[in-house]
Amino acid sequence: MFGSTNSTKSAICRHASLLLTWLSVLDAREQQLAKGLITELSPKYLQAKQVGRERKKLTGAIERDMFACPPRPDSFKCAVAAFTAVY
Secondary structure, three states: OOOOHHHHHHHHHHHHHHHHHHHHHOOHHHHHHHHHHHHHHHHHHHHHHHHHHHHHHHHHOOOHHHOOOOOOHHHHHHHHHHHHHHO
């Protein structure tokens, strides 16, 4: 669903090549700053993607029907009727 390791690597390579192309346009000082930011933020970005995948798997496993829900007026009337019928 999220792709194999090879497709992830190829996507990263594509993004890296686009970034390096953009870096060739910038002057030397801005290049150093941009390269520093890329090397600093890339691991955080990849880690955030992995956490997102894990959370999606966890939330997909939750059974929504098992959550408590507020009583509806119809079910309350039935409960009152059943209670008064017993006593």
